[in-house]
Amino acid sequence: MRIALRTGGGRGVYELAGNQGAYKATDVFDKELFYELAPDLIIPGRASAAIRQGKPRIKLNDQKITTHLYRLLAGLLLLPKPKREFKATSGDILVAFEAYSMTVIKIDLASMQQSRAVIRPTDILLANSDGLEQHLKFVDRMSRIMALWRAADEADSELAGLLRVHKSCLYEPEVNFKAVEKAAKNVLGFFDTLYDPLDKLENFMGLSTNALDENEESIIDLNTFGLEDTKSLQLAKVENLKRWRHVAVRGNAASKFRTEVRASYNDTCLFTGQRLPKMSITASAGVDAAHILPWSIYDINSVTNGICINKQCHWAFDSGILRFSFDSSINEYVIDIPELVKNEASQCGFVLSEYEAIVGLIPRSRLPNSQELWPNREYLQAYNELMYG
Numbered sequence: 001m002r003i004a005l006r007t008g009g010g011r012g013v014y015e016l017a018g019n020q021g022a023y024k025a026t027d028v029f030d031k032e033l034f035y036e037l038a039p040d041l042i043i044p045g046r047a048s049a050a051i052r053q054g055k056p057r058i059k060l061n062d063q064k065i066t067t068h069l070y071r072l073l074a075g076l077l078l079l080p081k082p083k084r085e086f087k088a089t090s091g092d093i094l095v096a097f098e099a100y101s102m103t104v105i106k107i108d109l110a111s112m113q114q115s116r117a118v119i120r121p122t123d124i125l126l127a128n129s130d131g132l133e134q135h136l137k138f139v140d141r142m143s144r145i146m147a148l149w150r151a152a153d154e155a156d157s158e159l160a161g162l163l164r165v166h167k168s169c170l171y172e173p174e175v176n177f178k179a180v181e182k183a184a185k186n187v188l189g190f191f192d193t194l195y196d197p198l199d200k201l202e203n204f205m206g207l208s209t210n211a212l213d214e215n216e217e218s219i220i221d222l223n224t225f226g227l228e229d230t231k232s233l234q235l236a237k238v239e240n241l242k243r244w245r246h247v248a249v250r251g252n253a254a255s256k257f258r259t260e261v262r263a264s265y266n267d268t269c270l271f272t273g274q275r276l277p278k279m280s281i282t283a284s285a286g287v288d289a290a291h292i293l294p295w296s297i298y299d300i301n302s303v304t305n306g307i308c309i310n311k312q313c314h315w316a317f318d319s320g321i322l323r324f325s326f327d328s329s330i331n332e333y334v335i336d337i338p339e340l341v342k343n344e345a346s347q348c349g350f351v352l353s354e355y356e357a358i359v360g361l362i363p364r365s366r367l368p369n370s371q372e373l374w375p376n377r378e379y380l381q382a383y384n385e386l387m388y389g
Helices: 069-076 138-153 158-170 177-190 198-204 233-245 252-264 311-318 339-348 377-388
Strands: 002-006 013-017 032-038 041-044 047-052 055-060 101-112 116-127 133-137 287-291 306-310 323-327 332-336
Touching: 002 069, 032 069, 032 138, 069 101, 069 116, 069 138, 069 177, 101 233, 116 138, 116 233, 133 138, 138 158, 138 198, 138 233, 158 177, 158 198, 233 377, 252 287, 252 306, 287 311, 306 311, 323 377
Parallel strands: 032 116
Antiparallel strands: 002 013, 002 101, 013 055, 032 041, 032 047, 047 055, 101 116, 116 133, 287 306, 323 332
16 A cells, blocks of 8 residues: 655645555545554554545645655655655755655555554655655664664764754654654754765764665566555564564674573573574574564663574564463463464465474573573563554
């Protein structure tokens, strides 16, 4: 599903179209739109989609403090201001002040209720009338913004203060979209630039640039991009959360986390009990240090936000096949396979026998010797709510 810019004689309009799983764009019509900007950040869009003048258009319900999604995303992601008037965009540098348009915002349906729909931006296509195009992965860019926010919380500088204001705008009870734009404008104004400031921001704040290759080079058909998506709402949520989990932390913090988690578990998979240390003839160990709550959102690199599991279990954990939780009624850690996974596996012939063999209580002998390093129960609950709630 997508929100796409339809150019015409005027500024152009944004229209909702496409399918996702069993849902069509028309199922979203006349519902209050909410925007999921991170798994733990959902804000009211104060907008709705409906047929207007024969077209499925997005209409703002409150224009005093609300803007269209493309402007909110530009402000949120610290991009130079885009234009709706596609014909008026030009230049040999695409991402520059009023030199480009957001032509397509690919979205997932995060949830559907009787009167509201939560949508999640996943991809953004930027283009200008001179034929330049760029594809942004929303999670990759957003994770870099959140890393800047975290760095700003620990810094004392004019730029850090501007970034703190930018962040606070998104967490107000009544989010003012125009205030987000103004805060972004002030951040860009710090460098007095008309171009994408992200690399400069990261360098100034002492962060490594390009945490992920967010700009994907590919040939995209604008006529079909984002229109047809066979994923169910649950699968879309799992894939989105998996991408957040895979936004890698780099440098000393990452190395320290991996080393401490694997050492705490003695290179033993918590789920299977297999000990798979690195050997002199192997390039790496057979176990990974996996975050419970995504580092890119929560910035928690303690051992209590990690588990040591083999690579196959890591995939199954990230994909939602294996659910790891704490059962407070029996005071034990437990592995199970959700019913939704069992039903889907039965329909498509996915063999779960290897995973079924490890469900049940986790022996305490597999946990770290110090109980202070055991997986944090609140982190597990929060993660499972994000994944399955």
